[in-house]
Amino acid sequence: MRIDVNAFLGAYPWRRLPGSSPAHLIQAMDRVEITEAWVSHLPGLWWKDPTEGNDWLYETAVAHPRLKPVPTVHPSLPHWEEVLAEAATRGAPAVRCDPQFLGLAPTGHEMRVLAATCGSAGVPLLMSVRLEDLRQRHPLDTAGDLPASAVRTLIRADAELKLIVTHADRSFIEEVHFGSTPSEAERLWWDLSWIWGPPEDHLATLLANLGPSRFLFGTGQPLRLPEHSVAKLDLLDLSADARGAIEAGNARRLVAG
């Protein structure tokens, strides 16, 4: 069992991206033995109304049961609460909001209200730090990375919020984790996609210091090769329990509440 909590469907606005259809994503999942993928609608992340991609996402998930929809919520658009409610009704494992792509202040009023509403609804909120390395972005892709301070602020904004952060590196994760109380840190989950494995000790150190329970298997596919997240686990000497928790157990428990 391997659950990828960080996957996308659809075109990328900044370059040609092969493998972004549902059929291709499932092929890639089979290739690296991923059982289930939590998917977001990639082009919609930059749309004025990103929720317009959600219907297609739900339909795709119905047609492909291994794909679980992670719809986007835009907290400054009218009726955004209905988008969140629909996600809960449809059993989405999480909703996402990437303020840097939507032109929202990461710790502004809208984001803090969204955090609180997700907390009270019991729906995990997923945010990405980045999708691409700053050095390689399109010249017009001027969205900066999500700052670690924003994650600290949001996790403190509501005592019930569960926050999944993808594409964070070691220093980001350590800054937030050790800048949070234990009870706050217990409501934060990190995906593996941007953490360096051997020969650097980043992933090993994080697992030793934070514990495997805080980590989720994620790839960022098809923007990134899913083989990377598997390879970095294969290079560590993890117990079967720890590896199982990272690859599926933690995600299962997170969704089960």
Added chain:
Amino acid sequence: MLIDVHAHFHPDRSPRNDWREYNASRLAAGDRMGVTIHVASILGTFGRTSPTYFPSPADVTYGNDFLLGLQKAHANRIRGYVCVNPNYTEHALAEITRCVKAGMIGLKLAASRRADDPLLDPVCQAAAKHHLPVLHHLWQHRRHEWPQQEASDAVELCALAIRHPTVSFLLAHIGGGGDWLHSLAAVRDVPNVYVDLSGSGVDGGMLEACVDAVGVNRLLWGADMTLCSGWAKLRYLERLLTVEEVEQVRWKNAAGIFPKGAFPSD
């Protein structure tokens, strides 16, 4: 057989106090992945006593000496690139002669001088004389100057490669950040430039674009700082290419451009 054409080890005078652990980790991870030979460079003191990309002559010599020590200690697993700073021509040429005599098999140019600068000609002539391939640090599409290095991009490397058609050049870390599409377009028609697949970037579509641009004959497997990303690319290539093509990328292409006898298979 698997040859990592872009490896680094850290010396005892580097800023990292975990240099021993890092070096051991590189070898252990390489063993787990099946890396046969790490072809490595050490860029002076990696910033401790002179800048990583502008190493002083003394630090260049120190770094090369440390690498020679590692090569001697791990004769079955490590080979060395001679690192030089081409701003110090006499010192660079002397280092090449000294380190080749001691067993190094390639030349490493980082970012001390732009790749198309005439100052690189004497060291490339020395590379030709000793049949050394040149691994050149690259920024994939340098749109502006970057701090602490005089970075080159693929267009500038190609200008150098065209001036030295008998030398094989390795365009460093296509996955190392920047616009790899720009680099691939630049090197497409320059046959003595090979694409080193290393770097932490594992972008979807990048490996297909590499094959399309230069063909499997000019692809070299490497990892640079992150063996985990190198392993991921290798696993993907095993699905993308034929078995024979994968062998070319794993080691056969490298064996063809490094000096004869550099690797166990030769």
